[in-house]
Amino acid sequence: MTENRGAPWLAVFGAGVMGIGIAALAIGRGVPVTLVDVDQERLGTARRRVRDELRLAHLTGALPRTGPAGELRLAESAAAVADATSVIEAITEAAELKAKVHREIASVVAPGTLRVTNTSSIPVDELAGQVPCPEDLVGVHFMNPPYLIGTLEVVRGPRTGERAMTAVQSLLSALGRKGIVVGDGPGFVTSRVLHRMINDAANVVAEGRATVEDVDALMEGCLGHPTGPLRTADLIGIDNLVDSLTVLHERTGDDSYRPSELLLRKVAEGDHGRKTGRGFYDYGVR
Template identity: 75%
Template structure:
């Protein structure tokens, strides 16, 4: 696992909670120093919520500060910032140390897989998986097959997700795939409605939840995704589609600038207690 941010820690908790051994890699010493504690917290929460078996096997967790630690891995999941250039760099570093037939997964919410595949060796072993936050609660995953993704990679990713207890829905490549292309634009519009003074945050979520059937409401969902991550994803969508509806709203941009990124910072559209 490359990346010890919110998603990397959550995916790691899911994997070790299903008995899979994980080496979690991050070059940020401060982030790596707290990674084990954060994984344990997520694992405890998953057990409390009944999202992972309490009495099943727990996979070993190792920590490393260099991608060289992935050398013997059959699967590497990259879960770093939603920036194409950084992901290309990370995927090239992974490809340089793993076996030629190792499965390489990019956890992305919006960047087309083929955009990355065009800049890395052996693109047939690169596949996108859109893990959503928190990974141990979301049982159905979007698997993105790029035009260059090979059959062997698809067999391997299905086997991995089955072992993790996840259901894979395979979609074709393109900016935002299915979930982000639909959901993130809706969240952006919900933020605009609040910004325009038409309704409060709570009322927007209540209407979408109780009238439309959205499980949590779009703005609570934004807090869960991380508003900074959401803005990054919207920028990717806007740059690649030209859809004005994907241009991040002023309210979202102000939240990011103020450090109100959602649940992970204790405040977003809502306020949260200590996590």
């Protein structure tokens, strides 16, 4: 990749729902991507899943149908991204795993290379304290699907440097996204507010006070929420939501973030939302 060093070349770690979505967004905007995952099965289906995301993005008009598409490369280890100009980690919401991946990334990229953690709840400085060159680390909260949500949280940790802040805004501009800079802390802004609401909505349903459909209809019709909290939970992924709620509960001590028993039951039963075909709603695909 040395010949591309002067142009943007993005590395994305994690070929799960968010990693695939971020890769599709970048490719659709003409930015080449190296997608890294140690899971051979997920990596084996990555091209098809990126292609499917691009098709949906084009159908909805979220990404342009014309213009150059970025190249997609697949890799099994961090060694493949040494020449990346920016790196986004988009693995599961587990602080120890994220720190491990960021240490691997920092060991192969040049100092000064932008390193992004895609997180919905883990404080950036918690990771920065465990990795080299913490000044290169920035948090960005991409939401699902990344090609459809145009405004993102950019989380500046106490150790994040000016060069990294300039680089992340440049990257988001290349991806056609607007970044709003917020302060560090568990859940930042969106998850701290939204996840509590979703948790409460699940508790209301579990208590038998309203149906899933009625909770969403009230929040849409009365308060202007575009999809309703429980349909939003299906879009986020209920398993991801529970992970984030657990982080918030552990780090704030606020019991309102303790994951609802209904959410925990859905995760245990494999009903994780849209990606599994069933969550609070049935999407007809299993």
